[in-house]
Amino acid sequence: MAVIRVELAGRGYDVHVGHGLLDNAGYLARDFIRKDRVAAVADRNSHAAHGGRLEAALGASGVGVDWFIAEPGEGAKSWGVLEKLVDWLLEHGVERGDHIFALGGGVVGDLTGFAAAVLKRGCGFVQIPTTLLAQVDSSVGGKTAINTRAGKNLVGAFHQPALVLADTATLGTLPAREMGAGYAEVIKYGILGDPDFFAWCEANGAKVTAREAEALEYAVTRSVEAKARIVAQDERETTGTRALLNLGHTFGHALEAETGFSDRLLHGEAVALGMVLAARYSARLDYISLDDANRVTQAIASAGLRTEIAALGMDCTGRDLAAHMLHDKKMDAGTLPFILLRGIGEAFVDRQVAMEDVAAFLSEQLQAH
Structure with missing residues (x-):
């Protein structure tokens, strides 16, 4: 396993890369869990493939998971889905000091990160990228956005994750x-x-x-x-x-x-x-x-x-x-x-x-x- 530090002005975060990290998520993300339940976002495919592993990993630490499930694809990066996600997070009592978990590819990471950036003027999130593209690119660096009719990623924010867990084992399910x-x-x-x-x-x-x-x-x-x-x-x-x-x-x-x-x-x-x-x-x-x-x-x-x-x-x-x-x-x-x-x-x-x-x-x- 490798740990890469992303150093930023006055702050930073770790990116863990390795096989099987998801099964240890409860321990690796322990500093970012304050309650006995966390909010997690996934698309239908990533939830089916890996949601159970995340639930088991967090459950071993006594933490439950509430899921927001989006449809796969770029269509989830929209005003409408963002609105539904923000309303859902508010209904589930997510506070500024909480961290939302994003389980999936770049679309899930972008959508979750932008919601975290605007919710109560900014709360934290943990990236668990499950595609190769997300692991090497979109999960690192803090660019979050949704698409509009005028083009791709035109509405968004710079909002860095608190932690990235790039489990290469999740790539085994990718087409x-x-x-x-x-x-x-x-x-x-x-x-x-x-x-x-x-x-x-x-x-x-x-x-x-x-x-x-x-x-x-x-x-x-x-x-x-x-x-x-x-x-x-x-x-x-x-x-x-x-x-x-x-x-x-x-x-x-x-x-x-x-x-x-x-x-x-x-x-x-x-x-x-x-x-x-x-x-x-x-x-x-x-x-x-x-x-x-x-x-x-x-x-x-x-x-x-x-x-x-x-x-x-x-x-x-x-x-x-x-x-x-x-x-x-x-x-x-x-x-x-x-x-x-x-x-x-x-x-x-x-x-x-x-x-x-x-x-x-x-x-x-x-x-x-």
Whole structure:
């Protein structure tokens, strides 16, 4: 088991990574339980797969669980579900000093974290991520949000968890597609800032997606360590350092919007495609070589992830996709920063990108292959 400390100004929290942590949740989370019952949020799938284990772990410490069950998928990150959750938490007497438990993937973590941020002006929460994507990315760093008609994650708050328990055993129930989507966020850390880890991913990515225990725990630990370093430097994304974590996301969110934020394209799959597009666009601007862009493409393809947006069969133009980007929450003074590459392991923020050129580039990609 590994314990990674996320150090923040005047505070911090631990991220535990290991096999079987959920069964010890009552002990590991003991400092964040004040009553004989806790409120917990899960989606229907994570509750069915892991809810009993959490109940047993907390029950061994004399603590019961009250469950709020959401439907799986991005639809749970909505005003309507947020309202129901907040009302439910108030009905169950959750106080500012209490901690809500979030058991599930990124959707559950985002929804629970945002509810915790606004409930009585802020109460605590404990993240128990059960997907690879959530374990290496969304459960760490304190970004919480819901979606709106205008786009993804446009309403939210920075609200850090008190504790993260990343039990790699929970990944055993994930469909292969979800493992691939999560792996996109693993390899992202190599592409944006760690060429040695990228090379490790090239050699070991298949072991990670096949859930080989040693490779999986290493990948999760290395990813969390990378994110913890970045979050410690730029918690609220004000200096540009944390913005590097958005590699692939500007392109990816546009693809998600065009496909209706649905199971047609999972978030991790969108990020994977977005990183391919970011690498190719970087090559188009002569920031990196075409060989480096192809290396990124091949590494993502080898994990079974799509690398061509034409394969999505979208009925749209490059201009349509670029229009989605204009709703991106990173827009500032009419300018949209893009995370591009000067090399593998060397991401940077480019604030001079011409959206007309992006639209033309995307039109070419839609017609390719």
